[in-house]
Amino acid sequence: METRRDVFQAIADPTRRAIILLLAVSAMTPNAIAEHFNSSRQAISKHIQVLTECEILKQEQKGREIHYHLNASKMNEIEKWLEQFKQLLAKRFDQLDDVLKQLKSEKK
Amino acid sequence: METRRDVFQAIADPTRRAIILLLAVSAMTPNAIAEHFNSSRQAISKHIQVLTECEILKQEQKGREIHYHLNASKMNEIEKWLEQFKQLLAKRFDQLDDVLKQLKSEKK
DNA sequence: CACTTGCGCAACCAAATAGTTGCACGTATA
DNA sequence: TATACGTGCAACTATTTGGTTGCGCAAGTG
Numbered sequence: 001m002e003t004r005r006d007v008f009q010a011i012a013d014p015t016r017r018a019i020i021l022l023l024a025v026s027a028m029t030p031n032a033i034a035e036h037f038n039s040s041r042q043a044i045s046k047h048i049q050v051l052t053e054c055e056i057l058k059q060e061q062k063g064r065e066i067h068y069h070l071n072a073s074k075m076n077e078i079e080k081w082l083e084q085f086k087q088l089l090a091k092r093f094d095q096l097d098d099v100l101k102q103l104k105s106e107k108k
Numbered sequence: 109m110e111t112r113r114d115v116f117q118a119i120a121d122p123t124r125r126a127i128i129l130l131l132a133v134s135a136m137t138p139n140a141i142a143e144h145f146n147s148s149r150q151a152i153s154k155h156i157q158v159l160t161e162c163e164i165l166k167q168e169q170k171g172r173e174i175h176y177h178l179n180a181s182k183m184n185e186i187e188k189w190l191e192q193f194k195q196l197l198a199k200r201f202d203q204l205d206d207v208l209k210q211l212k213s214e215k216k
Numbered sequence: 217c218a219c220t221t222g223c224g225c226a227a228c229c230a231a232a233t234a235g236t237t238g239c240a241c242g243t244a245t246a
Numbered sequence: 247t248a249t250a251c252g253t254g255c256a257a258c259t260a261t262t263t264g265g266t267t268g269c270g271c272a273a274g275t276g
Contacts, residue, residue, distance in 0.1 A: 137223090138222075138224090139221095139222065139223085149223085150223095150224090150225095153223075153224070153225090157224085171222095172221070172222055172223080173221095173222065173223085174222080174223070174224090
């Protein structure tokens with residue numbers, strides 16, 4: 001539970017993905033979040049902890065309540081990787097394009 | 109090892125993400141893939157198995173070799189979720205916008 | 217036909233994960 | 247001040263993970 005976490009591991013769990021979507025709409029207290037799920041308060045609390053550890057969530061103490069809100073910028077890491085993936089893929093098709101062009105010119 | 113897998117779990121592991129990027133460039137045999145890592149052939153083989161289970165990879169038998177290649181469309185699921193996330197976020201800002209507008213008009 | 221090569225698969229293992237229960241400790245409220 | 251809330255945190259458990267070793271088997275090669 002205290003290993004090096006990253007965003008990818010964070011979103012691996014469906015409950016955590018749901019929490020992220022929930023907090024994308026508005027900040028919430030742990031109890032408020034937990035109400036949206038069937039799991040116990042503590043189970044949700046653990047997920048929140050995981051998300052906080054990898055800085056997807058930030059706390060804000062308000063009296064005895066703690067409001068968790070999203071650090072949306074962290075999600076860029078996922079997008080960045082996805083972009084990298086798409087670039088490689090595109091490059092592959094470019095190369096395929098080259099090959100096809102070459103075949104065509106050889107045909108002449 | 110045989111639970112219901114999804115793309116998000118698949119990309120949670122850094123080695124698997126690397127394999128995906130590798131195969132984005134070109135299809136490969138398990139041995140060829142393994143050569144790019146320090147892990148053993150079997151360890152990589154397991155990762156390949158995971159990726160195949162959630163249909164990110166597809167096999168193609170060629171003689172005694174098996175070529176694994178990407179089913180790039182599976183990656184859309186990630187993008188789809190990310191899109192959903194961004195939409196919720198945008199909506200939130202729209203609402204914030206509304207609030208600001210309202211404040212402005214009340215000021216008048 | 218022996219022999220090597222490429223691979224999957226089963227059995228094991230240590231570590232991590234998701235969840236549970238129970239408690240501690242400030243912050244509000246009667 | 248006594249009590250009820252909101253929450254974190256520690257301990258314990260079952261399950262899953264990522265990895266290792268070793269085997270088997272089909273496809274090629276001498």
